[in-house]
Amino acid sequence: MRSWLKMFKELTIRPKGERQIRKSPSYSSDENLTKPLSGQVVKEILSKSSDVVFREFFLQGKERIPCIVAAVDGLVDKNLLDQFILKPLMVELVGHPELAKVTLSNVVDITLQSLLPGLEIKKISKMRDAVDAILSGDSVIFFGNLTEAIVIGARGWANRGVVEPVTETIVKGPREGFSETLRINTSLLRRKIKHPALRIISLKLGDMTNTDLVVTYIDKIASPDIVSEVFRRLGTIKMDSMQGNAYIEEMIEDNPYSPFPQIAFTERPDVLAGKLLEGKVGIIVDGTPIVLMVPVAFMQFLNVNEDYYQRAMVAILSRFVRYIGAFVAMLAPSIYIAVTTFHQEIIPTDLLMSISAGRQGVPFPALLEALIMTVTLEILQEAGLRLPKPIGQTIGIVGALIIGDAAVKASLVSPLMVIIIGLTAVASYAIPTYDLGLAVRLMRFPMMILAGILGFFGVSVGLYVILIHLLSLRSFGVPYLSPIAPMRIRALLQDTFVRAPWWALKRRPQFMDVKEPRSGGKR
């Protein structure tokens, strides 16, 4: 019993004020990593992997020095390695006056200073650094039994390049999106913000995966408290595997049991740049095109970057359409259930007659009818996602037209219910953020049950519970419902419900603590 309780506690309760900290396991190879740096030991550690290649040769200086170049086949740019490392050292520099001075004691310094070209080249003296560098795609040169080595940045692997992101397509605006390669992503960001205050700080996470990630922010704008909190939370993560953004997201967010997303994500460099300029902090993880951004407020999930590329009035209209979409996506089935079950007096008589006629022969109460249809919709959506694209579309058409029509003809559901569920499905696609869309889908079910049991009273209670929950959430210390509560009128009228023209956007979002609140914007 006690062990069950302990397990339950471990699974559910996180220590207050701290992130979940797990003790990192130790692996047998870790012992080798603490030994003094040596090419032979590195070879011992990595030679069992067929993709790691070791090229041994002699450097003919004042002394004949045995060298090993280690790299991972597939991660390193072979051409670069051959042309700019092996060829100079083995062929081109033979007889060079500088090479003639080389002995085992000065080989590292002379090689660094005079022999090898290249921008990313540095000296290391730790075994772990050497192994990490090789496995990350760099090349390392070991000299004899020296405890120092040289790392040369010669990474080069196949990547899918810069393409338009699938999840954030826009009509008017840049088309480039992040990719799975960290450095491509940082370069895309750097192209957007050419200012020395842009900080890109590298970290590694995951004991086994050794995943590279960078924390990026603008030093002159981002709040130092938020930046240090991001580092603190990232620093407490101890896990074997760090395969992508979702791992980090759950480990650093404030309330992991909330259905509502507390960390924003994007695949677009322009969005990240815009958010960094608002004072947010970005987290770019190698191996995923998704970039995380913190802190975030609820209303920002309903805004899209295209709002800033459109004229202000058009953007305002689009925003209101999205708000209505989110409202309909969450509440349309519940309102239908509440009205048809409890509050028929709201419906005009003609419509009431037509609803009654449509429901004739339907054996289920409105709640059950709506649940059946909503679950069917969820199944169709899930199936459409998993199936190959052409078949997925077919499934959508089959589900919507054939099953819906057949269900109405068989008197399993009323025609109005099919319309309501169809409207709900369409409205849910108006929610621009996938995570928020999922939360809305999830909330729809308890709201429907409450409406079925208690009518509008149940809907009201459900809405107030959701509101209190949202009010109690924070994202890195920032109240989640800002700037609605705590209320900031200027922020509300500047860039929340409406989007003021660019010349009027003189301040960064006020609900976040930023170093420099003014952003210009004067005409």
Added chain:
Amino acid sequence: MERISPHQFMTLGAAVLMGGTFLPLATFVTAAGGRDGWMTVLPGLAVGIPYGLMVLSLFEQYPQQNLLLISEKIFGKWIGKILGCLYIFISGYYGGILLAIPGIIYEQSIMQFTPRWVIYLGSLLLVLYLVKTGIEVFARFSEVVFPIVAIAMVLNIGLSIPRIEQGELMPILSEGLKPLLFGALKVIPFPMEYILFLAGILSFLPTGKQELGQLKTGVWRAVFLVGILDTLVVLIQILVFGPAETIRLAFGFLVLGKMVEISRTIAGVESIFLGVWLGVLVIKCCAFFFMTIWGIATVFNLKGLKWNVAVSAVFLGIAFGIANRFSLTKEASFMESYLILPLATVWIPTLWGVSRWKDRDGV
């Protein structure tokens, strides 16, 4: 320590002051002041302003302490404790009555067949959730809900304009000024409830000099905002129903909601309005829940989940004890006129006066 901003103080104060006042107010003031009853609402509520300023003046003198602690300091331990016990009793009992209001109005209007205890439990769930999340979230909740309530009231009033019969308001002041005095007396207990809430929330207010000025402005704003809204509510009922019918209808504003018809298509939107009113009723009930637990924590140094559960049980017990609308009105009037009004009108000025006297004489 949780803190609320001056703006939150204003909206929370306004929401607590409003509470469910807009539902029975028209009946009370029209019964006492006749067709001129609407004129008594704002002056009656404005009585709360000097009291509010007195409370804030005491807060300035004794920062980060609620009025119960200040009373213990000024009057001595035992008188302070007795006042504290009275405060707990009043807030606990009146809170239970407030919990009964949603049950009774839902039962009377749109959910006749739903057991009342379900409504009580639903409302109590919201109150407990707010209490659990703390005063900051409660203040933010009021920041969101109060504007919605104000908009819904204006909508309800606006949509009732086509039914106005101007003759109902005439002749103005036909009975002289005396009925206005009686009408105002009926309103005065409502600001006193707000003042008692203020007495408890003091320890969560900001203490800066500039913020103190904003808090004082917040009291004025809250009273005038609610005063104007409530005046409009009473006025529209008199104009639509006439004085006699306004007195007869206990919750006339709900009836107005029921009568709303938009272009002969959407009618009876009272169920939607009721959802909004539920929010403000929950705020007031929650305010009294907070007052009760603050009182228990201050006087007996007892706090925690089990005391919250105990207070919930008391609230539920009192709510269940109220049989119908008439006993609700009776109990609420008794509490307001014979306990809340005397306590606040005597306690606050006395405390303020003694503290000023002690301060001046260096006692």
